[in-house]
Structure formats: C-alpha cells, structure tokens
Amino acid sequence: MTFYNKNQNPLNTLIEQMEIFGNDLFISKEELISSFSSKNYVLENQPLKVSDSNESFLFEAEDDLWSNAKDLNDLYSKINTCTKCELHKNRTNFVFGSGNPNSDVMIIGEGPGAEEDIQGLPFVGRAGMLLTDILKAIKFSRDEVYIANIVKCRPPNNRTPFQDEMNTCLPYLKKQIELIQPKLILCLGLTAAKGLLGKKDSLTSLRGKIFNFNNSIKVMVTFHPAALLRNPGWKRDCWKDVQEFRKLYDEIKSNSN
Numbered sequence: 161m162t163f164y165n166k167n168q169n170p171l172n173t174l175i176e177q178m179e180i181f182g183n184d185l186f187i188s189k190e191e192l193i194s195s196f197s198s199k200n201y202v203l204e205n206q207p208l209k210v211s212d213s214n215e216s217f218l219f220e221a222e223d224d225l226w227s228n229a230k231d232l233n234d235l236y237s238k239i240n241t242c243t244k245c246e247l248h249k250n251r252t253n254f255v256f257g258s259g260n261p262n263s264d265v266m267i268i269g270e271g272p273g274a275e276e277d278i279q280g281l282p283f284v285g286r287a288g289m290l291l292t293d294i295l296k297a298i299k300f301s302r303d304e305v306y307i308a309n310i311v312k313c314r315p316p317n318n319r320t321p322f323q324d325e326m327n328t329c330l331p332y333l334k335k336q337i338e339l340i341q342p343k344l345i346l347c348l349g350l351t352a353a354k355g356l357l358g359k360k361d362s363l364t365s366l367r368g369k370i371f372n373f374n375n376s377i378k379v380m381v382t383f384h385p386a387a388l389l390r391n392p393g394w395k396r397d398c399w400k401d402v403q404e405f406r407k408l409y410d411e412i413k414s415n416s417n
C-alpha cells in the first residue's frame with residue numbers, strides 16, 4: 161500500500177484521511193514510520209517532527225516544541241541548537257542563562273561577549289565581575305537571581321544585535337520569564353530595555369522609571385556594566401538606579417507577605 165504521494169505533504173494526506181475515516185488510521189505503525197522516515201517535511205514553512213509514543217503518533221511543528229517546555233531544563237534542551245538567525249554561525253556556545261530558576265529577580269543584558277561565548281554562561285567576563293559587585297552592593301548574590309540576555313549567541317565583534325536577530329530570539333527569553341515568573345526585572349543597557357519593553361527612548365529617559373512587563377512584572381533600567389567599565393563616571397548614577405531597584409524589591413516582598 162502506498163500511503164501517500166511523495167510529492168504531496170504527508171500531513172495533508174493524514175488530515176484528509178482523518179476527515180474521511182475519523183481518528184483511526186488504516187495503516188500499520190511500521191508503514192507510517194517508514195512513510196515519514198526522512199522527517200523533513202514542511203507544512204506552511206514549519207519543519208515537522210514525527211515522534212512515536214507508546215500509544216499514539218504525534219505530529220508537531222518542530223518550531224513550536226520549545227514553546228511547550230515545562231521547565232528551564234526542558235526549554236534549554238529544545239533550543240540550544242537553534243539556528244534561526246545568523247548569530248548561530250559564529251557562536252562557540254549557546255548562552256542560555258543562569259541562576260535561580262525560581263527567583264523573584266531577573267537581570268537581563270544584551271548578548272554574550274567573548275568570554276560568555278567561550279564558557280556558555282552569561283556575564284562571566286570583566287563586565288560580569290562588575291555585575292556581581294553591583295548585585296552584592298544591593299544584597300543579592302548571583303545565585304539568588306536569574307541572569308539572561310536578549311540574544312543567546314554572540315554577535316560578531318560584540319556588535320549590538322540587529323533588530324531582526326532580537327525579534328527572532330526574544331520569544332525564548334519571554335518563555336524563560338514565563339517559566340521563572342519573577343516579580344522584578346532589571347534591564348542592563350538600552351538594547352535590553354528596547355528588546356524587552358519595545359521602547360525607543362534614550363537610556364537617560366528610561367532610567368529611574370518603573371515599567372510593567374505582561375502587566376504583572378515590574379521592570380527598571382540601568383547601565384550595562386560594560387558601559388560602566390568604559391565610563392566609570394556613570395557608576396554613581398547606576399548606584400542610584402540599583403538602590404531604587406532594591407527598594408522596589410523590598411516593597412513588593414513586604415506587600416506579598
């Protein structure tokens with residue numbers, strides 16, 4: 161029995177069969193598997209993955225698998241080989257994020273730098289050491305918060321990620337936020353603020369304000385630590401920002417107790 165015409169999308173064939181026969185397929189399991197053996201079919205520009213469980217066959221768009229991730233580990237395993245944008249071409253490591261998966265606080269930067277790309281971890285270079293000090297100054301340890309970036313692969317020569325690269329990668333970060341459910345987010349630098357909040361304002365006009373993400377998470381913006389390394393004179397303003405951030409955190413915590 162020929163299950164489907166090779167020029168025809170097999171999922172469409174399945175849908176047609178289901179319309180005629182209902183959910184019972186008139187085909188053996190073995191034949192179904194061999195029919196889908198190349199596993200590279202495309203439906204509306206989405207690659208399809210064929211998987212086999214004990215009881216049923218699942219036909220899922222591969223592109224959507226990660227969006228159903230049940231926790232951060234699951235999400236990591238589903239996206240760490242991502243090639244959706246050009247940035248994958250030069251990466252040494254995919255940089256997912258690190259820290260407490262149940263944290264009330266997320267820190268979001270722009271993208272991995274050279275050291276982060278080598279180690280596969282966010283904020284581990286000189287800027288990362290400064291971030292650790294900044295957090296310590298407002299009584300957070302790195303293990304207590306969760307740290308991630310707008311893009312997960314290093315842009316060449318540490319350039320700012322392009323808008324289309326940010327747009328492509330951002331759903332992953334949003335899924336991380338959904339899984340972690342923080343109460344507060346601190347954006348480090350204008351790119352992080354633009355990416356997350358969609359704001360086009362200058363960093364100066366974003367600092368000192370409290371924004372809402374998804375109507376439930378408070379967001380504040382301050383300098384990226386790399387910018388502070390280049391311009392140590394900005395540290396004083398950053399200090400004010402993070403003090404405000406800590407104050408907001410304490411208020412939210414005391415209101416929730």
Ligand code: SF4
Nearest residue numbers: 242245248312313329
């Ligand atoms: S930057 Fe994001 S979207 Fe682009 S390849 Fe890396 S993980 Fe995928």
